[in-house]
Amino acid sequence: MNRSAPRLSLLCLAALSGLAVSAQARDIRCEIESDYDMTVNDRSVIFTRESGVPKAIVIRQGRLFVDDRWVELGDDDRQRLLDFERGARTAMPLAHEIGRDAADIAFTALGEVAAGISNNPDRTRKSLDKARRAIDQGIARSISANRFNSQDLDKGIERAVGDVMPSVIGDIVGGAITAALTGDTGRLDRMEDLDRQVEARVAPRAKALEARAEKLCAQMRELERLDNALAYRLPGGQALNLLEEKPDQRHTTGD
Secondary structure, eight states: OOOBBOOOHHHHHHHHHHHHTTSOOOOOOOOOEEEEEEOOOOOEEEOSSSSSSSSEEEETTTEETTTTTTTOOOHHHHHHHHHHHHHHHHHHHHHHHHHHHHHHHHHHHHHHHHHOOOHHHHHHHHHHHHHHHHHHHHHHHEEEEEEEEEHOOOOOOOOHHHHHHHHHHHHHHHHHHHHHHHTOOHHHHHTTTTTHHHHHHHHHHHHHHHHHHHEEEEEEHHHHHHHHHOOOOOTOOOOOOOOEEEOOOOTOOOO
């Protein structure tokens, strides 16, 4: 089965990527996956997918709509759905903050690399600033206290990164090659010290981001717990399985 990272957790993973630039930041992971795209609006939490059954699930004020009808639920499930919807909405502002801060940390690190290595640091910084603004705008459009649209967010981030990353990487790689070929000792010295400089810039912010990333992870796991606790079953007897935490493969060893 082909799963896509759900889109609330996309921002959490982005935050963890930002944290990775700091050797001092702990390794936090919450890879909650889903077969569905998730949308939150003023009225409902909606899960949709192009293939598979069901294709559409709507959670609204303790009620559950599956494909073409509202289904019967017990009192416990109605409460779980109320809690799920409330939890999804609570996570939105935090996801917004983490997404913006993680992107800013990543672009700050790239900016430091560009300044030390690129053949044209000003041009590279301008490209990074353009991409960062585009991502900020995409996050603002896709996430608010009452709205989350995974497809809009994914497309916005992919477009912003895709527009600038090839030229940024080209500038940085070109600068490194130029320095090596010309014996530019000043630039080579800056390259040698680059890791320390980048860490000094981003470590405090990455550390501050940890607590919020952990909080979002906890909120995502609570949503998964509520999903798993639902007594409702599909006509074939299957659970809804809206969210699922991916096992941590980092410590899996093979013979």
